[in-house]
Amino acid sequence: MQVMHRKGIRVPKAIVLGGYGLIGLACMRALSRAGFEVSGVGRSMRSANAVDLSVEWIIRDIPTITVEEWSAILDGVDVIVNASGALQDGARDDLEAIHVTAVARLVEAAARLPVRIVQISAAGVSESASTAFFRTKARGDMILSSGAKNWIILRPTLVLSQEAYGGTALLRAASALPLIQPHVLASAQIQTVYVGDVAAAVVASAQGQIRSGTIADITEQDTHTFPDLLAKVRRWQGWSGPVASPTIPAALVSAVGKIADLLGHLGWRSPLRTTALKALADGIRGDPGAWAKAGGSSCRSLDDTLALLPATRQERLFSRAYVALPLAIGTLAIFWLLSGLITLIDPARAMSVLAERAVSSWVIAPTVLGGAVADILLGIGILWRPWSRHAALGMLGLSSAYLIGSLFAAPDLWADPLGPMVKVLPGMTLAALVWLMLEER
Missing domain, CATH: 1.20.1440 (de novo design (two linked rop proteins))
Incomplete structure (x- = not known):
């Protein structure tokens, strides 16, 4: 890739894996505003064109990219942001391939180049975690931290955004159910983070404001129970209070997850799959202390995030359409x-x-x-x-x-x-x- 110059000043280059995803797209926009020449990597040109960004797109299935191909892609690149990932194995997703194999190949290629890798992981990852998502993410993080020369790992909690996809879409849909508000996962403790704060953390990392070797959760300070989180989102959307709040038995929640898993083998990436439900039940929490110690800016609270994203008629229509589809x-x-x-x-x-x-x-x-x-x-x-x-x-x-x-x-x-x-x-x-x-x- 050729390095661009503006009035004799070298323009830094960044590549974002999963560039049209919820987090990846926010990172691409933030990096562009910060003065980076940005390229995105993803497997669907149709999805890439839909985001309407004037950037270069590399249309590839990320796990299939070889070390040699990565070396060519990374030529002249200063920062690579890995915002790619999948929740659960399915017809279109292989967790081992995207979270482990792809990272290993990227690290091997980057070892010979002066490039910083910013990895978007997830709060709570561990090789002994209860889900394959967290276990494979943890292995990818370990490969990066042990093999790369210049790296940062950011681990956001539940990401909220004006875009609706996965967990954010599920929250909107569950909160928009007519007349009822299901009482489910009552003991689950959840922390959130605004997608713009995640993107800001990526920009700070890309600009060298955060030292290499940093591993930090990106999250708000407060913790919420899952029912309280649903209630806040419902009020934010502008719906009236529920007439009833029936308790959903754990057995029924488990059955829904298994049905969603079956649909996953048909290519549907439902946010109700067992991995997502297990993650919510276990709690999504992080410690903002490491990020603050590294010099990062504090993240918005849930209330501040919702205030930043005023709910519109389109928001309410989407939420109910998500249930109806x-x-x-x-x-x-x-x-x-x-x-x-x-x-x-x-x-x-x-x-x-x-x-x-x-x-x-x-x-x-x-x-x-x-x-x-x-x-x-x-x-x-x-x-x-x-x-x-x-x-x-x-x-x-x-x-x-x-x-x-x-x-x-x-x-x-x-x-x-x-x-x-x-x-x-x-x-x-x-x-x-x-x-x-x-x-x-």
């Missing part, structure tokens, strides 16, 4: 799967609908059986995250074909008292909403 996807999946399976259970009955209306016999069987198979495939497809938007679009297309075909083959069905054709329209609307609402970040 999985319900819509589940409803569509069940509807289309049952539609196809019921037809295959008794295909003769379905064929008789067309036969009674003098449709050519050679058309009937392929139409009925092909339609049933297509229904099942679409019902399965919308549950597989990489295909979900395409499946929703396919539902719209196939529903349109059914409606148009009925106008020619069975127009009388439109006047049927049970409204079999009219009822297709709400399903199309639901599929359209899912197609519009599904996005990565």
Whole structure:
């Protein structure tokens, strides 16, 4: 990479891994404002373009980058910020690969170069932790601290941001439930940190204000129980107080986590997976003392963070849509799967609908059986995250074909008292909403 100069002054260069993520994006913006020439690394050009930053993007799956490739990428770079990570193993994520292998390769490449590595880890990491997330993060931190020449490890607690993703989206959604406020994880102790304070810590580290070898939690001073945190977020969003606060049994919470884990193997990164629930139950706490001792600025309290992020109508709409989206996807999946399976259970009955209306016999069987198979495939497809938007679009297309075909083959069905054709329209609307609402970040 070429080094830029402004009026003879060398412009420092920074690369952010996971640059379009919640923390990575905040770091990229803060580093740009601080005068760095910033590049981002991520595996989706679509997600990179969506953040609308005028920076160079390196589109790669980070765990696949070799030591030799890292050496070329890091040429002329002053700082690399590792904000990449995954919560739990799944169809698209491998914790060992992203938290350990990728860090080891990066450290090996950086050992021959004058580059500072700023690692975004997590408060509470330990090789004996209760989740693979914390254990693999801890191993990555150990590889960095023992092998790199110039490094800093920052460990934020629960990060709050104007962006909504993962844990921040879960907080918003749980707080926005109509009429009720679930009483769950009552003993969990949580500390928060504003994403801007994390980004400021990264900038201070990148500028050399923090000495190499620093390991510090980035967090507010205060601690909150999880129910109190939900209540504060609910008030911040502007909702009225709940009518009821039912206690959610631990067994039900565990069951929800296991279901979310299964969905993780279908590509869905639910914040309700067992790793997230276990982390919350264990508590998310940190000690701001090491950061203060290193010369870092203190972090905002929860109240100050929420005051900095005024809740808007868009905020409230998102929070309730976040709850409604999985319900819509589940409803569509069940509807289309049952539609196809019921037809295959008794295909003769379905064929008789067309036969009674003098449709050519050679058309009937392929139409009925092909339609049933297509229904099942679409019902399965919308549950597989990489295909979900395409499946929703396919539902719209196939529903349109059914409606148009009925106008020619069975127009009388439109006047049927049970409204079999009219009822297709709400399903199309639901599929359209899912197609519009599904996005990565």
